[in-house]
Amino acid sequence: MPEEDKINTIEPQSGNEDKKAPNIDIDNIMNSKMKLEPRNSSFGLDLDISPLKNIIFNFFFPLIAIIASIIAGIFITYPNYKKMPELKDTLAQKKQLRDTLDAKISKLNRFSDFQSVLDENLKLVNQVLYTEPEVPQILDQVHQIAKNSGMEISKLSYSYSGGAGTTQESDYNAVAVSLGGESSYDQLILFLKDIENAARFVEVSEFRYSGGQNEDDNLYSSSFSLSSPYLFVQSTAVTDEPIALDISSDSFIDFINKVKSLRYYDFLNPEIALVEETEESEEAEDTEAPPEGEAQPAETEPVEAEPTGE
Amino acid sequence: MTAQTDINLIPQEELTKRKKARAVKGSTVVAILILLIVLGATGFLYYTNYNTQSEINALDVEIESLRNKIKAKSQVEISARNLDKKFSSLKTLMEERENFSKLLEEMRARKPVNLSIDSMDVRETKINLSGRADNYVSIANFANNLLNQEFLEGNTELSGLFTSVSLNSVTLERSDNRVKYLIIVDFNPEILKDK
Numbered sequence: 132m133p134e135e136d137k138i139n140t141i142e143p144q145s146g147n148e149d150k151k152a153p154n155i156d157i158d159n160i161m162n163s164k165m166k167l168e169p170r171n172s173s174f175g176l177d178l179d180i181s182p183l184k185n186i187i188f189n190f191f192f193p194l195i196a197i198i199a200s201i202i203a204g205i206f207i208t209y210p211n212y213k214k215m216p217e218l219k220d221t222l223a224q225k226k227q228l229r230d231t232l233d234a235k236i237s238k239l240n241r242f243s244d245f246q247s248v249l250d251e252n253l254k255l256v257n258q259v260l261y262t263e264p265e266v267p268q269i270l271d272q273v274h275q276i277a278k279n280s281g282m283e284i285s286k287l288s289y290s291y292s293g294g295a296g297t298t299q300e301s302d303y304n305a306v307a308v309s310l311g312g313e314s315s316y317d318q319l320i321l322f323l324k325d326i327e328n329a330a331r332f333v334e335v336s337e338f339r340y341s342g343g344q345n346e347d348d349n350l351y352s353s354s355f356s357l358s359s360p361y362l363f364v365q366s367t368a369v370t371d372e373p374i375a376l377d378i379s380s381d382s383f384i385d386f387i388n389k390v391k392s393l394r395y396y397d398f399l400n401p402e403i404a405l406v407e408e409t410e411e412s413e414e415a416e417d418t419e420a421p422p423e424g425e426a427q428p429a430e431t432e433p434v435e436a437e438p439t440g441e
Numbered sequence: 442m443t444a445q446t447d448i449n450l451i452p453q454e455e456l457t458k459r460k461k462a463r464a465v466k467g468s469t470v471v472a473i474l475i476l477l478i479v480l481g482a483t484g485f486l487y488y489t490n491y492n493t494q495s496e497i498n499a500l501d502v503e504i505e506s507l508r509n510k511i512k513a514k515s516q517v518e519i520s521a522r523n524l525d526k527k528f529s530s531l532k533t534l535m536e537e538r539e540n541f542s543k544l545l546e547e548m549r550a551r552k553p554v555n556l557s558i559d560s561m562d563v564r565e566t567k568i569n570l571s572g573r574a575d576n577y578v579s580i581a582n583f584a585n586n587l588l589n590q591e592f593l594e595g596n597t598e599l600s601g602l603f604t605s606v607s608l609n610s611v612t613l614e615r616s617d618n619r620v621k622y623l624i625i626v627d628f629n630p631e632i633l634k635d636k
Contacts, residue, residue: 189465196472200479208479211486218493225500232507239514242521249520256527303530316549323542334538341560362530366522368515370508376525386532
């Protein structure tokens with residue numbers, strides 16, 4: 132027990148004749164602190180909590196302010212602070228989407244105004260890249276081109292195998308056409324040029340030609356592997372996605388002009404013989420093929436194709 | 442003169458009290474300042490977020506309205522998308538197509554007169570060529586012409602079309618005293634494309 136906390140009390144003198152003046156130490160009393168609290172806790176521990184109480188009592192407002200600050204910080208400030216970038220991102224995304232949709236609706240309005248142009252362009256493109264194989268049409272086109280270039284056709288057949296391909300935009304299928312015939316070098320070039328300028332898209336995969344029986348006539352036997360892709364598209368309206376197409380762009384106008392400059396072949400011979408090559412016959416043909424450098428015309432049975440009026 | 446001495450008459454208890462009061466005052470001011478700063482920051486953040494949220498809500502309404510307008514034109518959109526897909530695919534196909542008519546024309550331009558091509562097999566980037574020539578020099582000239590990037594009689598756009606020529610076989614035919622040849626030519630297909 133500290134000395135200053137002691138309170139000197141004078142025990143009453145009882146039964147003592149020789150009474151003395153009470154010995155009261157005033158300074159000690161003045162300097163001592165009155166202990167109003169019981170010294171012993173109910174648990175029997177000697178805990179003095181009065182300084183803490185004093186501190187709490189004296190610093191009541193600062194403590195409340197600090198606690199309020201902490202609570203506000205944890206429950207309001209920090210969540211709002213954390214939420215802010217998220218909201219900003221959302222706002223930026225919404226703004227971008229709004230701009231995209233805005234641009235899209237402008238484009239769609241423009242397309243609506245030029246609906247006839249859009250339909251016409253789609254029709255033109257469909258005449259170059261068919262939506263279906265339309266084998267008779269492609270065989271007729273090749274037949275007409277070959278005839279127009281002066282080639283004597285000995286074989287014209289088709290197959291679906293090995294014609295599929297892919298572009299960056301979509302996968303497409305293709306009809307593979309085999310053509311055999313006799314022609315001069317000039318006719319060969321003319322045939323290739325016409326194929327390249329024909330409306331329905333045809334690609335020369337490979338070709339070979341060699342001096343045939345009529346060497347004196349300067350005629351060569353030639354065989355071509357052609358491929359004509361077709362693509363069926365069925366788009367769906369995706370509201371939030373922009374439309375890349377710009378019908379007023381230079382590249383699109385150039386492309387449409389190019390398509391318009393291609394030569395369209397009317398379907399003149401609907402009765403054209405359709406000879407489908409199976410894989411077995413192709414394999415047989417490959418086995419019979421001459422070694423490299425000594426290309427020979429294909430020895431398959433010539434397919435009689437109906438003349439187209441020439 | 443009597444010496445002056447400072448006598449502190451304030452009792453120690455009073456001094457302690459004052460100190461305590463100062464500490465309480467200072468800490469109260471600091472705590473309130475902190476509280477004010479926190480409340481200020483909270484208010485600012487709350488206000489900013491509220492504004493942002495309001496802007497987002499307004500945009501949502503605008504976006505919904507635009508979506509409805511777009512949905513009303515779904516048929517036009519489908520047509521446009523179909524055209525776009527076809528246009529893009531066809532453009533790529535056209536750009537990737539090798540125009541072999543150019544190759545044949547260039548081959549003819551570079552061929553010497555006293556050399557004939559009897560057969561030609563074109564696959565991917567290789568051409569197997571066979572034929573006859575009057576002499577060995579003609580075959581050598583043909584090979585040189587094919588590789589000559591400054592060949593004047595050819596198409597200047599196709600100057601680098603043929604990239605390599607390898608002579609596979611040369612045979613002198615006794616019957617007509619002509620030279621039979623077989624050469625393999627590599628070409629650059631990119632030059633044949635319309636890009």
